[in-house]
Amino acid sequence: MLAESAGAVVVGAVVQERGSVHPGTLVRRGKVEELAHLARERRADLAIFDQDLSPAQIKNLEKEIEAKILDRSGLILDIFARRARTREARTQVELAQLRYLLPRLTRQWSHLSRQVGGIGQRGVGETQLEIDRRIIRKRIARLASDLKDIEKERHERRKKRSAVPRVALIGYTNAGKSTIMNLLTGAMARVENRLFVTLDSLVRRCERGGRPPFLVVDTVGFIRKLPHHLVASFRSTLEEAAGADLLVHVVDSSSGALEDQMRSTRDTLDDLGHADDPCLLAFNKIDQAPEGVLERLRTEHPEAVFLSAIDPKQADLLETRVRAGLRAARPADVPVPPAASMRAAWALDSGSGS
Numbered sequence: 220m221l222a223e224s225a226g227a228v229v230v231g232a233v234v235q236e237r238g239s240v241h242p243g244t245l246v247r248r249g250k251v252e253e254l255a256h257l258a259r260e261r262r263a264d265l266a267i268f269d270q271d272l273s274p275a276q277i278k279n280l281e282k283e284i285e286a287k288i289l290d291r292s293g294l295i296l297d298i299f300a301r302r303a304r305t306r307e308a309r310t311q312v313e314l315a316q317l318r319y320l321l322p323r324l325t326r327q328w329s330h331l332s333r334q335v336g337g338i339g340q341r342g343v344g345e346t347q348l349e350i351d352r353r354i355i356r357k358r359i360a361r362l363a364s365d366l367k368d369i370e371k372e373r374h375e376r377r378k379k380r381s382a383v384p385r386v387a388l389i390g391y392t393n394a395g396k397s398t399i400m401n402l403l404t405g406a407m408a409r410v411e412n413r414l415f416v417t418l419d420s421l422v423r424r425c426e427r428g429g430r431p432p433f434l435v436v437d438t439v440g441f442i443r444k445l446p447h448h449l450v451a452s453f454r455s456t457l458e459e460a461a462g463a464d465l466l467v468h469v470v471d472s473s474s475g476a477l478e479d480q481m482r483s484t485r486d487t488l489d490d491l492g493h494a495d496d497p498c499l500l501a502f503n504k505i506d507q508a509p510e511g512v513l514e515r516l517r518t519e520h521p522e523a524v525f526l527s528a529i530d531p532k533q534a535d536l537l538e539t540r541v542r543a544g545l546r547a548a549r550p551a552d553v554p555v556p557p558a559a560s561m562r563a564a565w566a567l568d569s570g571s572g573s
C-alpha cells in the first residue's frame with residue numbers, strides 16, 4: 220500500500236525470513252539472485268525494501284538487481300514530498316529529505332546524480348544533488364530556521380483559540396481520521412484510500428445542534444517504522460495534535476494488523492512525550508470488521524467508542540463520547556465546590572516548602 224500510495228504498480232513481492240542478515244546486501248546471496256531474476260522477468264524499474272538500507276547496501280544491490288533500489292524511509296519521504304502542499308509541509312519534507320540524504324552523499328553522489336526523476340527523487344532535483352555537503356548543511360540550517368518562524372506564527376494563532384477546548388484525531392495512516400473530522404465538523408478534508416493523504420493539520424470547529432463548540436484537529440497519520448527524520452521535521456505538526464485537551468486515537472478495526480498499528484501509534488506518542496495524555500479510543504470502520512474481532516475488542520476495550528465514520532447517523536454518538544472525554548480531561552473548566560478549593564489551596568501551600 221505504501222508503494223501504491225507513491226504511484227508504483229507492484230508486480231511482485233519476495234519475503235526473507237528474519238535471522239540471516241548479510242551485511243553487504245541485507246538479504247542473503249540466494250535472495251539477491253531471486254530478486255534479480257524476478258525484477259528482470261517482470262521488468263521492474265524499482266525494488267523497494269521494507270526496511271532501511273545503508274548507502275553501501277543500496278549500491279551493492281543496485282549492481283546485482285539492475286533496478287533502482289529504494290528503502291522504506293526513502294519511499295515514505297517520497298510520498299510525503301508528493302503530498303506536501305503548504306509552505307510548512309514542504310519545508311518539513313525538504314528538511315527530512317536533506318537530512319536523509321546527507322549521510323548518503325559520500326559514496327552515492329555520482330551514482331545518484333545519474334538518476335533522473337522517479338520515486339524517491341522528488342523535491343531534491345538534479346542540481347541540488349550536484350552541490351556539496353556544505354551547501355546542503357547550509358540549506359538544512361536555513362530550513363530549520365524557516366520552520367521555527369512558521370511554528371511561531373502557528374503558536375500565535377493557537378493562543379487566540381486556546382479558550383475553546385481542542386480535540387485531536389490521531390492514529391495510523393488510513394484509519395479514517397479525516398472522515399471523522401468531516402463527520403464532526405462538516406469540513407471537506409480530503410479522504411482517500413491511500414496512505415498519508417493528510418499531511419497538514421487542519422483545525423475546524425464542531426458546533427452541532429447549538430451546543431458549545433470545540434475544535435477538532437486532523438493531522439498526519441503515523442506508521443510503523445516512521446523515519447525518524449520525518450518525526451523530527453514534523454514535530455511541530457504532530458505537536459499541534461498531541462498538545463490537545465483530548466486525543467481521539469482512531470483505529471481501523473477492519474485492519475488485520477490493528478494491534479501493530481495501535482502499538483505504533485502509542486510508540487510515536489511516547490516519543491513525542493504524550494503517552495499519558497487523556498485519550499479516547501475510537502474503533503472505526505466497524506461496518507467492515509469481522510464480527511469476532513469486534514466482539515473481542517469490545518471486551519478488551521469497554522471504554523472505547525465503536526463507529527463507522529462513513530455513516531452520518533453516527534455523528535451524535537461520537538460527539539457525545541468526545542464531550543464526555545473532554546469533561547473528564549478538563550476538570551479545570553468544571554466549577555470547583557468551595558470545600559474542594561480549600562483543600563486545593565492547602566495542598567499548594569503545604570507543598571511549597573518541600
Ligand SMILES: Nc1nc2c(ncn2[C@@H]2O[C@H](COP(=O)(O)OP(=O)(O)OP(=O)(O)O)[C@@H](O)[C@H]2O)c(=O)[nH]1
Pocket residue numbers: 391392393394395396397398399409410411412413414415416417418438439440441503504505506507526527528529530
Ligand atoms: N468502510 C469504511 N470505510 C471508511 C470508514 N471511515 C473511513 N473509511 C475509508 O477509509 C479510507 C481512509 O480514510 P481517511 O479518512 O482518508 O483516513 P485518514 O486516517 O485521514 O488517512 P491519512 O490522512 O491518509 O493518514 C477512505 O477510503 C475512507 O472512505 C468507515 O467507517 N467504514
Ligand SMILES: [Mg+2]
Pocket residue numbers: 396397398409410416417438
Ligand atoms: Mg487524512
